[in-house]
Amino acid sequence: MTKKLLIIDDNKEVVEVVSLILTDLFGNIDSANTVDEAEELLSKNVYDLIFLDINLENRNGAEVVKFLIEASENPNKASPFVIISGIITPQFVDRYQKRFAGILMKPFEHDDVLAIVEKILNASNIAEPIQPDEVGVDEIPFLKCDLPFPIIQLDQRVNKILDQVRKSPKLKQLFAQLKVDRTTDNYVLSHIGILINISTAICINMEWNTDKTLEKFVYASYLHDMALSQRPDLARINTSEALEAKKESLSPSDYKLILEHPNIASNSIAGMREIPQDVDAIIRQHHELPKGTGYPLKIGHQKISPLSVVFIIAHDLTEYILANPKWKIEDYVEKSKSKFQGAHFIKILRSLANVN
Secondary structure, eight states, X not given: OOOEEEEEXXXXXXXXXXXXHHTTTOSEEEEXXXXXXXXXXXXXXXXXXXXXXXXXXXXXXXXXXXXXXXXXXXXXXXXXXXXXXXXXXXXXXXXXXXXXXEEEESSOOHHHHHHHHHHHHHOSSOOOOOOTTSSOOOOOOOOOOOOSSOOTTHHHHHHHHHHHHHHOHHHHHHXXXXXXXXXXXXXXXXXXXXXXXXXXXXXXHTTOXXXXXXXXXXXXXXXXXXXXXXOHHHHTOOXXXXXXXXXXXXXXXXXXXXXXXXXXXXXXXXXXXXXXXXXXXXXXXXXXXXXXXXXXXXXXXXGSOHHXXXXXXXXXXXXHHHHOXXXXXXXXXXXXXXXXXXXXXXXXXXXXXXXX
């Protein structure tokens, strides 16, 4: 019998690539770019396998799963799903690996797609049925921490930006990746709050204090460590030196996750119209250093953007404050002079001396 595949993804290039990889395994391949298109196809056809992107245009891919469960008559209730997404975290995999037939992180290798599909087609018991409320979106984490610099109406300005996030299904879904366990460790939320505060303070001193610039740093602060949001132990390893010092005690997957988390987060938002321009670059470069000793790109100060420089220094100062309860800005500036070379870095370091 001819096998049928449905690919649900709003990126037509992904649809073409998956179709090409699996053309020898499926005699009939359909595609849908929206939730509505997917629901129409699923109502009329029976599929042996469904590839589903979690982030669809202005919608949540989980709606497709819910549709199949709740529909009174649907021939695809037991059809296996392979989730494909650029925002998959280890926590997502832990939570849903028994609920889906497979989970693939974008970008993926052709061999990975083939391997997972062949395993599914040869399996007799593919996955446990998923419940409709198991793939939802949580509220944006609430920030509450001691901030180093007093900034008038900063809370109001940040909340205004987050209100925009709450009104966008796609952004709300993205921010829902920040599933922070507040009962065990407040590091991640404190880190985000202080980062927003310091980057804003720097911009005020540099006379870059526009709502648009603040918006970029709010998004970058929330999303830069999204792949580590449930692993504060790994999020605390934030320099090349610390990473190499702990390499022997880390599993290969944890080591790779730390090294690649800027790319994972940046890739997950690249091309999203809802995210302000430059945020993906800020996130990708937030662990770079002017001498090219950072990661994951190992680029020097000439290739680091000015907004990324602000964020890199704000990020470094945030860690300094969290590690030193009796911190002083003049001590930080003095100790950082040798670390942060290059015109943009030096200029911003000097401006920090005047932040109050």
